[in-house]
Amino acid sequence: MTALAEGVAGAGGVAPDTPVRSGxxxxxxxxxxxxxxxxxxxxxxxxxxxxxxxxxxxxxxxxAEFYTGIPGADGFAEAFTRSLILAALTVLLALALMIPTxxxxxxxxxxLRTAVxxxxxxxxxxxxxxxxxxxRSVLSWAPDYFLGTPLADAFFAxxxxxxxxxxxxxxxxxxxxxxxxxxxxxxxxxxxxxxxxAARNLGASWPRVLVSVVLPVLRTSxxxxxxxxxxxxxxxxxxANILGFETFPTWILRISGSAPQLSVxxxxxxLLVTWLLLLMISALDRRRGTEETA
Amino acid sequence: xxxxxxxxxxxxxxTRPGVPIRxxxxxxxxxxxxxxxxxxxxxxxxxxxxxxxxxGCGKTTALRAIAGxxxxxxxxxxxxxxxxxxxxANKRDAGMVFQAYSLFPNLTVAENVAFGxxxxxxxxxxxxxxxxxxxxxxxxxxxxxxxxxxxSGGQQQRVALARALAVAPKVLLLDEPLSALDAQVxxxxxxxxxxxxxxxxxxxxxxxxxxxxALSVADRVGVMRAGRLEQVAGPDxxxxxxxxxxxxxxxxxxxxxxxxxSAGAVELLGVRRxxxxxxxxxxxxxxxxxxxxxxxxxxxxxxxTRTFSGAVTRLLVALPDGTEVRADLASADxxxxxxxxxxxxVPAERPVLVVPAExx
Numbered sequence: 001m002t003a004l005a006e007g008v009a010g011a012g013g014v015a016p017d018t019p020v021r022s023g024x025x026x027x028x029x030x031x032x033x034x035x036x037x038x039x040x041x042x043x044x045x046x047x048x049x050x051x052x053x054x055x056x057x058x059x060x061x062x063x064a065e066f067y068t069g070i071p072g073a074d075g076f077a078e079a080f081t082r083s084l085i086l087a088a089l090t091v092l093l094a095l096a097l098m099i100p101t102x103x104x105x106x107x108x109x110x111x112l113r114t115a116v117x118x119x120x121x122x123x124x125x126x127x128x129x130x131x132x133x134x135x136r137s138v139l140s141w142a143p144d145y146f147l148g149t150p151l152a153d154a155f156f157a158x159x160x161x162x163x164x165x166x167x168x169x170x171x172x173x174x175x176x177x178x179x180x181x182x183x184x185x186x187x188x189x190x191x192x193x194x195x196x197x198a199a200r201n202l203g204a205s206w207p208r209v210l211v212s213v214v215l216p217v218l219r220t221s222x223x224x225x226x227x228x229x230x231x232x233x234x235x236x237x238x239x240a241n242i243l244g245f246e247t248f249p250t251w252i253l254r255i256s257g258s259a260p261q262l263s264v265x266x267x268x269x270x271l272l273v274t275w276l277l278l279l280m281i282s283a284l285d286r287r288r289g290t291e292e293t294a
Numbered sequence: 295x296x297x298x299x300x301x302x303x304x305x306x307x308x309t310r311p312g313v314p315i316r317x318x319x320x321x322x323x324x325x326x327x328x329x330x331x332x333x334x335x336x337x338x339x340x341x342x343x344x345x346x347x348x349x350g351c352g353k354t355t356a357l358r359a360i361a362g363x364x365x366x367x368x369x370x371x372x373x374x375x376x377x378x379x380x381x382x383a384n385k386r387d388a389g390m391v392f393q394a395y396s397l398f399p400n401l402t403v404a405e406n407v408a409f410g411x412x413x414x415x416x417x418x419x420x421x422x423x424x425x426x427x428x429x430x431x432x433x434x435x436x437x438x439x440x441x442x443x444x445x446s447g448g449q450q451q452r453v454a455l456a457r458a459l460a461v462a463p464k465v466l467l468l469d470e471p472l473s474a475l476d477a478q479v480x481x482x483x484x485x486x487x488x489x490x491x492x493x494x495x496x497x498x499x500x501x502x503x504x505x506x507x508a509l510s511v512a513d514r515v516g517v518m519r520a521g522r523l524e525q526v527a528g529p530d531x532x533x534x535x536x537x538x539x540x541x542x543x544x545x546x547x548x549x550x551x552x553x554x555x556s557a558g559a560v561e562l563l564g565v566r567r568x569x570x571x572x573x574x575x576x577x578x579x580x581x582x583x584x585x586x587x588x589x590x591x592x593x594x595x596x597x598x599t600r601t602f603s604g605a606v607t608r609l610l611v612a613l614p615d616g617t618e619v620r621a622d623l624a625s626a627d628x629x630x631x632x633x634x635x636x637x638x639x640v641p642a643e644r645p646v647l648v649v650p651a652e653x654x
């Protein structure tokens with residue numbers, strides 16, 4: 001900065017900023033130190049895993065055989081596809097349940113907000129292991145108790161190993177805290193009441209209001225909720241393992257004994273896929289932002 | 295202050311006959327709060343009616359009952375011959391402009407204006423033509439492809455007006471559409487709303503707490519208080535002959551002065567004047583507009599402050615007993631009446647409105 005510019009800046013009232021900024025610079029050093037340590041904390045295990053999967057033990061070189069072997073690995077395709085389908089169903093069901101709920105609470109029943117908030121917190125308060133043990137007892141008891149009624153058939157149907165709906169239901173419950181919070185933030189950032197009334201006034205039916213006005217306004221929140229749910233389901237182990245279904249995480253555990261490198265390679269890959277999804281969602285969001293300001 | 299334009303202007307060649315609005319015995323309670331207390335109101339086709347009142351007087355509730363956002367506990371709302379009391383908001387054909395910015399943020403300006411037509415499944419060409427037409431009407435023809443957040447507040451409200459009018463609603467409802475805007479934009483836009491309303495001849499209800507706004511654009515003004523109408527009248531009548539003390543004080547500035555009533559005349563500031571309004575003889579309160587006070591140099595009172603505002607200057611005058619009154623004078627005649635000047639104050643020679651004295 002030239003002397004003149006400095007003088008002008010001082011006259012313009014920018015000067016008081018300078019000591020603050022130098023203070024920030026001191027804080028910046030700390031921030032980088034903390035960030036660096038945190039980065040190492042995360043990066044070292046990932047890097048170690050990666051090295052473990054590409055090291056060729058026979059001739060000491062580098063190999064990609066464990067990665068190329070993933071698609072053909074025994075049971076991988078079924079387990080991964082199943083997890084993706086479970087995730088998609090969970091996302092759809094959780095959103096179908098929570099979007100109308102959050103909108104209704106915001107527009108019509110603001111007094112219920114605290115109650116709904118507490119209710120959606122329950123899955124975080126009750127440990128998953130307690131939930132799954134309860135679910136397992138019901139699943140083993142109910143078919144006998146309801147034997148001969150359609151309810152018994154229903155209980156068998158939701159435990160179909162190819163597509164265990166019971167996991168979808170359980171995962172919806174587990175996802176509630178995240179889905180509710182993401183949607184609630186979106187609802188609070190927008191004047192939904194005025195927007196829905198404007199749409200109603202222009203002749204829109206309630207379903208139309210939901211699709212044409214509420215969903216676009218909540219788009220970012222819906223994407224966030226969907227992503228969090230997806231990540232949760234793709235990584236969920238306790239329920240699937242204890243209820244005895246094979247999903248992506250339980251498959252990784254199963255093969256880890258016989259093919260340790262393969263199982264770690266899959267884990268590294270799933271990490272990358274999750275990151276990719278995250279980047280995609282934020283890119284989608286950013287594109288929308290630039291479209292609007294263009 | 296511009297008086298309401300003559301109603302003959304509503305008969306321009308491209309008008310369609312406005313639809314009358316009738317409100318009968320409308321009652322709405324929120325818990326123990328009575329927002330509407332048996333409200334009756336007739337609005338003629340093509341009329342521009344302003345509902346004026348302090349916050350909580352029920353004016354917005356009345357408007358929302360017409361729009362269908364609020365179910366009344368009792369009473370009926372009729373648009374033309376049609377009883378719409380039980381009709382949902384999306385089937386009422388009542389265009390509304392809201393106080394808060396209400397444009398859909400994900401749609402362009404043109405898409406916002408065409409929203410009602412899209413909902414009605416009109417073909418795309420018609421949607422485009424109509425949106426362009428309406429944007430032209432509100433003076434934003436070149437902003438169709440912008441997004442709402444790229445517009446100023448005044449522009450957003452213009453688009454909201456265009457959007458409400460695009461579906462050719464039977465009536466237009468305005469819920470304090472100007473209150474979030476700057477003073478200058480507010481005056482400009484209210485005149486434009488009036489111009490468009492006259493051009494289309496659409497029956498319009500305009501809710502506001504700003505009396506200048508109500509008086510300047512409306513054919514008639516309804517002053518509300520505690521869920522009831524105190525008075526419905528043209529701006530001039532409302533100002534000159536307020537029916538109640540509440541109306542008198544809410545509309546314009548009013549001096550309240552102690553006075554004595556006897557034999558059909560009122561004694562006030564040492565002079566006798568004919569009386570308007572009614573009150574039992576004896577001690578009363580006289581309501582006198584600032585422009586109905588005559589201030590002359592020399593006397594027992596003195597000027598406290600002098601506020602120049604163009605053609606008119608307002609004096610705050612302290613009477614000998616300490617009461618302060620406001621008086622408006624032509625600026626040219628009051629240059630010598632600076633703060634501290636000894637003056638005398640008398641009411642102009644015209645009937646004085648009196649109300650029963652209220653215990654202090």
